[in-house]
Amino acid sequence: MIDRIKDYIKNNTESRVLVDELMKNHTTYGIGGPVDLFVLPSNKEDLIKVFEISKKYNQEVNVVGSGSNLLVSDNGIRGVVICIKNCLNNLDVEDNKIYAECGVMLGKLVKHSIKNNLKGLENLIGVPGTLGGALIMNAGAWGGEISNCLESVELIDPDKNKVIKLSKSEIDFSYRSSSFKNGSILLSALFHMDYSDKKIIEDSSKIAQFGRKDTQPLKYRSAGSVFKNPSKENPAGMLIDKAGLKGLTIGGAQISEKHANFFINKENAKANDMLMLIKKAKNMVKEKFDVDMNLEVKLMGFEEGEIDSL
Ligand SMILES: Cc1cc2nc3c(=O)[nH]c(=O)nc-3n(C[C@H](O)[C@H](O)[C@H](O)COP(=O)(O)OP(=O)(O)OC[C@H]3O[C@@H](n4cnc5c(N)ncnc54)[C@H](O)[C@@H]3O)c2cc1C
Numbered sequence: 178m179i180d181r182i183k184d185y186i187k188n189n190t191e192s193r194v195l196v197d198e199l200m201k202n203h204t205t206y207g208i209g210g211p212v213d214l215f216v217l218p219s220n221k222e223d224l225i226k227v228f229e230i231s232k233k234y235n236q237e238v239n240v241v242g243s244g245s246n247l248l249v250s251d252n253g254i255r256g257v258v259i260c261i262k263n264c265l266n267n268l269d270v271e272d273n274k275i276y277a278e279c280g281v282m283l284g285k286l287v288k289h290s291i292k293n294n295l296k297g298l299e300n301l302i303g304v305p306g307t308l309g310g311a312l313i314m315n316a317g318a319w320g321g322e323i324s325n326c327l328e329s330v331e332l333i334d335p336d337k338n339k340v341i342k343l344s345k346s347e348i349d350f351s352y353r354s355s356s357f358k359n360g361s362i363l364l365s366a367l368f369h370m371d372y373s374d375k376k377i378i379e380d381s382s383k384i385a386q387f388g389r390k391d392t393q394p395l396k397y398r399s400a401g402s403v404f405k406n407p408s409k410e411n412p413a414g415m416l417i418d419k420a421g422l423k424g425l426t427i428g429g430a431q432i433s434e435k436h437a438n439f440f441i442n443k444e445n446a447k448a449n450d451m452l453m454l455i456k457k458a459k460n461m462v463k464e465k466f467d468v469d470m471n472l473e474v475k476l477m478g479f480e481e482g483e484i485d486s487l
Contacts, residue, residue: 209249
């Protein structure tokens, strides 16, 4: 079956298709086993064809951006993974509106908004990832969130199998969460922003940029914060630190000494090492403080039994 899909994609699109590609090459953790078919579509039409053929043959489809919020199993992922980083890269600024496709890197979108004196996205400077990943996660930093000045999103609806447009009012965004249906593929977004003084925008982005460097272990591979903060008073990093877990190492994975909600790939870590650290932190925090911590990082390719306590 996978061979048939591969042949169809090769014969009918200009996409790149890789068989048994290691996901560790596509995640910021540098972790993850082989995926049956890893597809890099060359444009939107190709992406839609890849989605349709995968569905026709009942293959599970997963979408990834730049893998900066992903922990992928050492056993990899069955079915098709569509990677939209390096495709869907158009970005247009017209007056105070920005149209961007979902493969655009967030950093590029933020820089364009600042350059055009548009306010609202500057605090996201330094957040890695694509626009698609940022919208799914409702990425945020230093008080700003990607959904703040969003007007609409274009996506493939997995139930209707067609491209639709949702206005912001039809999407629920909350802290690191959005209400897009599972299996949606986000294609592009439109932002409606306010003009402001460039100096004010730049000052605000500098505060975010320097804060990030001071507090995060940026010289190691990570996926940013592992858990969502249970509340403002109880940030996950503080709870994990108070549980005495800073520096805890399992295999090649470590709970960062610098920021306890960042788990780092210290040395050739396996997904399983990271998963054990995650379970340990969740259980210890529950035991010591009776607080439930929910994952911010997305898991892919794991068996249900491996992750049902998370
Ligand atoms: C050093 C570091 C610092 C970080 N700091 C922050 C921070 O300050 N704030 C913050 O919010 N996050 C932060 N993150 C996490 C991460 O950068 C964000 O979650 C980012 O938005 C993920 O984008 P991505 O393209 O890498 O998505 P991926 O990791 O590839 O995917 C994330 C999720 O989105 C889905 N997805 C991706 N693209 C699409 C698409 N086009 N259509 C449908 N689904 C899609 C995936 O299936 C997956 O469920 C940090 C990460 C790192 C490594």
